[in-house]
Amino acid sequence: MTDDIERIQFEELYFELTARAQRRLAAIRPSVSVGNVDTSLNQLVAQNVKTNIKLPTINLLTFNGRYEAWLSFYDNFKSIVHDNVNLTPVQKLQYLRSSLTDEAAQVIQALETSSQNYDVAWALVVERYDNRGIIIQSHIRALFDLPRLSKESPTQLRSLVDAALKHTRALHALGQPINSWDAILLYLITSKLDRNTYKEWERFLDGTDMPSIDIFGNF
Structure with a gap:
């Protein structure tokens, strides 16, 4: 109507x-x-x-202090809020507070909500989490900590592969030479397979050469 x-x-x-x-x-x-x-x-x-076409609303990502999630949050918040000339510093600080949770929220908890404190708050968050070395290590640790499949399940297998790809792509974006990591990545991923799926993987292999990640993707 x-x-x-x-x-x-x-x-x-x-x-x-x-x-x-x-x-x-x-x-x-x-x-x-x-x-x-x-x-x-x-x-x-x-x-x-x-x-005057109305575009879909873009939601802000939240950040809880996990380093492997920092780059996605940083790019999202910077483009939507930090670089937005139509927002006042107080509004930006309010958006920043609402986007930070858990450990990350504590970084700026003591600051009052004022125009002068937005730049201070953003600088504190960036200083704490924009650490390339720690971010790389967090993605590598996440690869080692991938959950082991408890039973033969296509859904769990897809989730395992998707999680591994997410972290490897992030490492590639951070300049890491993951193209030469096939042997390590294959070991990490296949060591998380359930017994039946691992046997199927061994039967799938043809020859004695070291397979690539692409071959595992085909599997």
Whole structure:
């Protein structure tokens, strides 16, 4: 119902503006045709509608202090909030507080919510967590800590592989030479397989050469 009312109001306004434009242009420049007026107005209206399209709301990521999640949070918050010139420092600080949880929230807990404290708060969070060495180590530790499959399950196997890929891609983005880590990654992943799946993996192998991650993906 609301959309219908807005459409009707828009059409009424459009036709009213069209009539006004036609009268004014006809008085100033009699040679201007109605067709040209309609075309110009249609282009103007189309441009205005295009620039006022409502895009889906982008939700802010939350961050609890886990280093392996820092880069995703940093990129998300910086692009949506920190670099947004339409937000005041107080608003940015409020968004920052609402995005931090657990250990990360404690970093700025003592700061009052004021314009002067946003830059201080953001600097404290970045200083604490923007540590490339620790982030790399956290992703490597997460690979070693992948959960072992308790039984033969395609769903659990897919979750295992997805988790391994998430951390390896993050390490690649951090400049680590994961393209030469196939032997290590294969050991880490296959050591988490249940007994039946591991036997199927051994039967799947052809020859004695060291398989690649891509071959395991095919499996």
